[in-house]
Amino acid sequence: MRVKALSIAGFLALSIAGISAQSTTTMDGVVSDQHCGAKHNAASDEATKCVEGCMKNGADPVLVSGDKVYKIRGEVDAVKALAGKEVTITGTVDGDTITVTSITKK
Numbered sequence: 001m002r003v004k005a006l007s008i009a010g011f012l013a014l015s016i017a018g019i020s021a022q023s024t025t026t027m028d029g030v031v032s033d034q035h036c037g038a039k040h041n042a043a044s045d046e047a048t049k050c051v052e053g054c055m056k057n058g059a060d061p062v063l064v065s066g067d068k069v070y071k072i073r074g075e076v077d078a079v080k081a082l083a084g085k086e087v088t089i090t091g092t093v094d095g096d097t098i099t100v101t102s103i104t105k106k
Contacts, residue, residue, distance in 0.1 A: 026090045027098075028106065029065030031082050037062060037069045040084060048084030055080055063089055063098060074100035 030047065032040035033054040040047040041064045055061060061079045063070040072079050074091060082105055091100040 022092050022094065024090060024101070025093055025098075026088060027063070027065045028086065028088050029063045029070075030086050031079055031084060032062050032064045032069070033059035033083075034062050034071070035059040038064050038067070040064060043084060043086040045084075051083040055083060063087070069096070071097040072100060073097055075103055076100075078103050 030040055030043050031051065032038070032047070033051045035054045035057075036050060036059075040051055051061075061072050061076060061083065063072060063079075070093070079087075079089075079100060082103060086106040088104050088106055089098060089100055090102045091098045
């Protein structure tokens with residue numbers, strides 16, 4: 001009986017942790033690319049030119065927010081359109097990946 005109660009408690013704890021890990025968040029940052037990463041942590045014309053060039057050569061877009069670099073899922077084309085720009089992104093974070101539901105230029 002005690003093992004069953006502990007199993008249920010453990011399952012509930014993991015379920016709650018899983019739900020909180022997938023909650024929607026909003027963060028600010030700069031759209032960069034996987035090749036340059038945090039090199040473009042500030043928006044500029046130079047960053048835009050470099051990021052667009054890297055993405056044209058196959059690099060995926062990323063979001064640089066603070067000291068973290070997030071891979072992008074979801075609205076990839078909308079993110080690419082704001083290469084090198086400061087943005088606000090809303091989505092769900094899972095590890096080092098954000099699944100974008102909306103993006104706006106700051």
